[in-house]
Amino acid sequence: MDAGALNNPRTVEEVFRDFKGRRNALIKALTIDVEEFFQQCDPEKENLCLYGFPNEQWEVNLPAEEVPPELPEPALGINFARDGMQEKDWLALVAVHSDAWLLSVAFYFGARFGFDKADRKRLFNMINDLPTIFEVVTGAAKKQVKDKSSISNHSSGSKSKSNSKSGKSSKAQAKDEEEGLDEEEQEEEEEEEEHGDTLCGACGENYASDEFWICCDICERWFHGKCVKITPARAEHIKQYKCPSCSSNKRARP
Secondary structure (H helix, E strand, C coil): CCCCCCCCCCCHHHHHHHHHHHHHHHHHHHCCCHHHHHHHCCCCCCCCEEEECCCCCEEEECCCCCCCCCCCCCCCCHHHHHHHCCHHHHHHHHHHHHHHHHHHHHHHHHHHCCCCHHHHHHHHHHHHCCCCHHHHHHCHHHHHHHHHHHHHHHHHHHHHHHHHHHCHHHHHHHHHHHHCCCHHHHHHHHHHHHHCCCECCCCCCECCCCCCEEECCCCCCEEECCCCCCCHHHHCCCCCCCCHHHHHHCCCCC
């Protein structure tokens, strides 16, 4: 059932890699591949589960037959609620259960291979540094970044106000230093400052200036080009970009 699994991850780093691979797979199912995921969760079928594998592939399938299973199992019967809820609420529910499953698998490995208190704490801190699947799917991760940026900008504004009292000499010095910067470097710094805390709406990873990103014109979330399969060349011909989630929300329901 657990295709692509690491061969018994035994260190904190190996368990975290396993966690990240599964997490990326589940985020992909609930965002980039949401159309396909929706279709596979047919309420007419038996109890279905959403599995994420360490190789970043996902699968909707029946639960493991062996009892007890080799690994903790994800939530059972996610397909039954599909047509009885708003799609966004259903996806959010699946995301919450997926977060719980990821933690159970990670700490199953920790218990199985004898992680001590320090190892368990380090593993949790590594996991906790990433947005949850629920935060990525619902856009809460983006809101947290905006709130953080707002606080940061407010602090910077207050600091600038107080510094303005320090006299002409410091102002002139700051101006000289700014003029000494190369224009291209200055643009890069401004871009990093503006987007440094931005998270990809698909994988949840941070912005990097050396990667191509694209913003959805509907929900205003940013995505790695590679995560949504958009190249810079293709982006030049797109008048209004809709991310996979926004595109799927517009489709007609039977």
